[in-house]
Amino acid sequence: MPRNRTDQDNRSGNALAASAWNIIGGMLGASLLGYAIGNKMGDKVVGTLIGMFIGLMYCSYEVWKLIRRLNSK
């Protein structure tokens, strides 16, 4: 018998939906930002790489947050 959705289920579902695009947005946004800053400072390759690294860090953090939220249920 299916159980009713609780507020906790709703919040977890919403967090999951938000995280999926935040991970992509994190990688893309940080890389683009890194590229733009690197381009201004004269080395776009280094800028992009630093941006990608920060983006990866953010993605890992998002995944960690999501796992923590799902485990706390």
Next chain:
Amino acid sequence: MSSPGTEAFKIDEYVLHHVVNSHEWRLPGITITLPSFISLHALMLIFCAVLLIVIFCFIYKKEQRVPTGFTNALEALVEYVYKEIAIPILGKGDALKFSPLLCTFFFFILGLNLIGMVPLFATATSNVNVTCALASVTLFLMTVGTIMRNGISGFFKALTPSGVPILILPGIVFLEFLGIFIKAFALMVRLFANMLAGHMVILLLLGLLILYGVYALPSLILAVAISALELFVAFLQAYIFTLLSAVFISQMHHPEH
């Protein structure tokens, strides 16, 4: 406009006209040149805003005790935004405050997406500037809105998750701060990319007709199917943008949750 098959009919221009911004509005037999201060997408934004005002001020019948027809459909959508998005995510107290904004997001984006589906009109939400402006409203509420509501200390409290070792806390606060902008960026890209991609797929499928003629007739059926899917995507994207805006605002305003 010429019929398909003649040289003057350019299907790529016809489909791209839906997504590419310009200062020309091409109608059958006539091209309207817009003034320099207004582009085609800006015109669509104004058109949608006026349309929504007309619908909610004049067509919506508030005095009906039992709503029927179009009034009923509008009420169902407003109630859905209030009861299924605002209340579960923001709580009853904030739901009343933020419902007008969330409803505006939903109906405005839905209106723009649906207008884009109408032949000869353009999809303003496939313009990154439009989606950026919409996401900026959410970003404003996530930053300035949080500071006005919870104060500066409350804003930084929202960036500090509980149970994190003090040694890595500065790094986490930096990532959370970066996350505010990334969330707004993701909101912007999601809507823009989804609306642009749908039209691009239709363009590619119809392009096969130009290349291979009658042999590519199945691609016409596929293009019609994708158009039907686009109609669903128009509703879905309006819903997702509204839902995630509510989630992001709630995460900042109620960090304890």
